[in-house]
Amino acid sequence: MTAAGCPGHSPAAVSTGRSVTGDPLLSGVATVVVTRPANQAAALSDPLRAAGAPVLELPTLAIQPIELDPAQRQRVLDLDHYDFVICVSPNAAQLGLEALADYWPQWPVRQQWLAVGPATGAAMADWGLNLKVAQQGATSETLLDWPELQQLHQRRVLILRGEGGRETLGQTLRQRGARVDYLELYRRVCPDTDLTPLLRALDAGPVILTVTSGDGLRNLMTLAGPDLDRLRLCPLVVVSGRLAQFAREQGFADLWQARSPSAADMIQTIASIEKREP
Structure with missing residues (x-):
């Protein structure tokens, strides 16, 4: 699924991170923040990097x-x-x-x-x-x-x-x-994660947040503290309607729902964010 009014997605060559022309699917302009537990982040981070995105791993959940x-x-x-x-x-x-x-x-x-x-x-x-x-x-x-x-x-x-x-x-x-x-x-549990790299990324340019659970979003908000309002301005990619509703209730307005938590679907959604009209 996508945000209302967003274009549909083509499944072409997503697993390789490249389009049918061989070009990276993502522009590399926005830093993509992966909030999955540290030992699970690579399943999304590695395909994102292969697709051309700068990635910041910022675990907001520990198992x-x-x-x-x-x-x-x-x-x-x-x-x-x-x-x-x-x-x-x-x-x-x-x-x-x-x-x-x-x-x-x-x-x-x-x-x-x-x-x-x-x-x-x-x-x-x-x-x-x-x-x-x-x-x-x-x-x-x-x-x-x-x-x-x-x-x-x-x-x-x-x-x-x-x-x-x-x-x-x-x-x-x-x-x-x-x-x-x-x-x-x-x-x-909420890990002891340092948000300094995220704040630096926000200062440097566009940031796209990805969250795959309500607990992960709650912990991100807790860790953000006084900088939470800056995060609420970022595009936020979620993986279910229930999570989208929860994020909306927390003040996130630029919400995008991927079809599933798979790297392919997340990359397709992020590509749509980058291609939207400014």
């Missing part, structure tokens, strides 16, 4: 694994009791599969694993699972239209997620008859 309590550990031991296992993020997939594999050298048979988004699916791809991936969208609600999740009487579902995640998916599945449990594997 902190948490130790499973006795109730959560019991859910790991009871893995074969669940009909469906849903991973809502790459972090949930990575940490959850590592924890489960310690107890389950072979996965339970006839168990369906579901992944929210291609990035989560990629994190699960090499584990030998009976896996189905929601290819479009970046929210857990994407799964709710799937036929296998409509009638869930006496079915059990385990959702792998971070601490205090959104309840919409679990609540809806319960309304459809499922018994839903959570395996909470990490918490999202």
